Amino acid sequence: MWTDMAKTSQGVPRAARLAGAVAVLGLLTACGGGDGTASPPQKVAGTAAPATEGRTTASAAPADPTPSPVPSGSAAPPTTSPTAEDSPTAVSTRCHTSELRASVGRNDPGAGQWNFPVVLTNASDRTCTVRGYPGAAFLDASGKQLGPDPRRSADTPVTVTLAPGKSAWAGLSFSNPEVSGARAATPKSLLVTPPDERDPLKVAWTAGRVPVSGNASSVFLTVFAAGTAP
Template sequence: MPISSHRPATAGPHRVRHRGTLLAAAAAALLSVAAVGCGDGAASGSSAGAGGTPSPPAVATSDSSGDSANGATGTTPAGTQPPAPATTGPAAAPSATTKAANPQAAGSSRCTVTGLKMTLGRGDPGAGNVYYPLDFTNTTSHACTLDGFPGVSLLRGDGSVIGKPADRTRVKPSAVRIAPGQTVEADLHTLNQGVKGDSCWRKPTLIMVYPPGSTDSMTLATSNPVVCGDTFDVGPVH
């Protein structure tokens, strides 16, 4: 039988090398896929929630002013209102009632000894009583007020008191507004000698007077009044 010139194909060296190349490429591809799979798992694991479900990314919202709602400034928590801005305008002007209640604002502050002149008028006897007008003149350029009884004592030349200070009468006092240059008075009262006994106090050298509401005194050189019957009183300023 004739021998054929064609032989069965056998794997040559070049086919072996080709197969090795294909296997190496397939192995590299598998390694690449495995590496990608590991990378995706790590990334997804960093963003997954407690239940394994990925959390959505935080999104900053903006209000109408354009400031971020999650920012440090320009935010207001839901359900709250910002405090009203403090006003720094001028204080309200005092009312007319307030001014009227303030004597100084009304131009009628209390008269003081530095703004008064004191004189003692002549005695006016009548029916056994003697009255001496004790006058106060406003020497300032503004009105002032006296309200109540003056305190009156008669003094010797050495400053000691004769008898006792004048008692107050039962007349109800009222405030008296004294215009600049105006004079008001308070009445000193005693008795004629013999109406109530025959004794009289000695003549004074000075009279010392505290105007109503004042802790400062005024003195005047005078020999009147001569108090008799231990009766010496003073009325309110009028």
């Protein structure tokens, strides 16, 4: 009996020690191998618990349709620059063909030259201006141009202001064809175009023959000056 009790008392501590060793070994296996490497994850039977109310999922905030105000001190949004159509149109003071009357003054010959003043008179009720050279062309009875276009003298254009009824003149000069020997013809009229205009004015030509080709056949024009003659 004592022998059996002794065996039993000795066996209990041994069994307890064996169970403890097994438990420690299980903890080491769960924490990792003895070499420091992690053990592969273990499957656990059962279902996952639902998410708790305290956990939220990140999502994009809804777009705000109202634009944010410009912060104080920052640059304001750019504005559209005004276009040429938005700018007021400058009023032109140029004399138009419809406001003028043309005429040819008396010949002022000198040194084999014939010199005629071509006169533009303001026939409107407003003040306007002329500046530069007139256009000019001699025409025959059928309206065909005689000779080339006149050439311009080396003058400096000035702006001439014409009140209603006032005039400006430009010189029309050429060599006397009777002296120069140039081929000549007798025009029926002279077309005069005001500066920067397209529509001409027709003036009857009564001053005789003009050079139309050959030597010394050039006709010259000067710029407008105030008045009706030099």
